[in-house]
Amino acid sequence: EVQLVESGGGSVQPGGSLTLSCAASGFTFTNHWMVWVRQGPGKGLVWVSRIKSDGAITTYADSVKGRFTVSRDNAKNILYLQMNSLRVEDTAVYYCARESISEDFDYWGQGTLVTVSS
Amino acid sequence: EIVLTQSPDFQSVAPKERVTITCRASQTIGSSLHWYQQKPGQSPKLLVRYASQSFSGAPSRFSGSGSGTDFTLTIKSLEAEDAATYYCHQSGSLPFTFGGGTKVEIK
Numbered sequence: 459e460v461q462l463v464e465s466g467g468g469s470v471q472p473g474g475s476l477t478l479s480c481a482a483s484g485f486t487f488t489n490h491w492m493v494w495v496r497q498g499p500g501k502g503l504v505w506v507s508r509i510k511s512d513g514a515i516t517t518y519a520d521s522v523k524g525r526f527t528v529s530r531d532n533a534k535n536i537l538y539l540q541m542n543s544l545r546v547e548d549t550a551v552y553y554c555a556r557e558s559i560s561e562d563f564d565y566w567g568q569g570t571l572v573t574v575s576s
Numbered sequence: 577e578i579v580l581t582q583s584p585d586f587q588s589v590a591p592k593e594r595v596t597i598t599c600r601a602s603q604t605i606g607s608s609l610h611w612y613q614q615k616p617g618q619s620p621k622l623l624v625r626y627a628s629q630s631f632s633g634a635p636s637r638f639s640g641s642g643s644g645t646d647f648t649l650t651i652k653s654l655e656a657e658d659a660a661t662y663y664c665h666q667s668g669s670l671p672f673t674f675g676g677g678t679k680v681e682i683k
Contacts, residue, residue, distance in 0.1 A: 493672075495620075503612075503620065503663055505672040519671050553619055560626050561667035562610035566619040 460484040460565040462554050467570030474544050474574070480537040480554030480567055487535040488512070491557040494528060494539050496550035497569075504550075507539065508557065522548075544574045578603050578666050582675035590683040595651040597662055597678045604644045605668030611640055611649045614677075615660045623662075624649065656682050 466478040480492070494506040507528040508517045516528050527540040537554050551571050555563035579602040589595050599609065607627040612620040622631045624640035627647055637652040651658055659682045664675040 502677045503614075503665070503674040505665075505674065508670075508672070517670055558625070560610075560629075561608065561672075562622055562625040562631075562665070563612075563620075564622050564625075564631065566621070569619055 460556065462556065462565060462567035464552065464554055464567040464570040467552065467572045469573045469575065470544055471576055472544060472546055472574055475540070475542045476544065476572060477541070478539040478552055478554075478570055478572070480539075482535045482537065482554075482556070485556070485565075487530075488532050492528075492530065492537045493555050493557050493563060494537075495553045495555055495563065495566075496548075496572075497553070498547075498550045501550075506552070509537070541572070544572075546574050548572060549574045577671055578605060578669055578673055580664050580666055580673055580675035582662075582664060582678050584678060585676065586679045586681070588681040588683045589654050591656060592653050595654050595658075595680060597649045597680075599642075599647045599649070599664035599675050601645045601647070601666055601668070603669075605666045607643050608666055608668035609640075609642065609647045610665045610667065611638075612663045612665065613638075613658075613660045614663065620663065651680075654680075654682065658682070 461483045463481045509528045525543045551569040553569045555566045558564040581600045611624040614620040623634045661677045
């Protein structure tokens, strides 16, 4: 059974940093691109970042470029999102998801809440 | 960036009725359009990939159609458990984008 479990969310002041983790199991992690998607309170889904199966290629939404860094540890089957210079507008539930060969997101974690507030 | 416009934003439908949700892309994306269902307090779930391919485990009453810029998600006969928000998502070009969502309420 495919499982994705996020952790690391919490409350932080504007300008602060946070690192999210996503532990993957039940599939061959090294075969899949992985993504982060976020959802602000009462808002829709927004794609944040994407990383290739071997970690060699990363892509970001303009809204987080230069502030967020996606990475992965293929030996531990863990996906990360390091978030720096956090802004109030980064407040959201952050989901990790597996990207299929069709470039859809076929499995999602339960999400972790990040709150940026002074 | 490709903008996806969903309509309607909200729909109240009686059980067993047919539901149609549309998603229009600002540029052609071939069939690189996927549909998700999100129930309150839950993470999204994939329903349809590549415009019309049902995802394993999705109920057969859900189907998708379209190509290019115009796409449709259809729920053949609405059930109470289908109360949710539905999102389209394009992977035709980066950045990946989502539609604004369509909330379906059971009348």
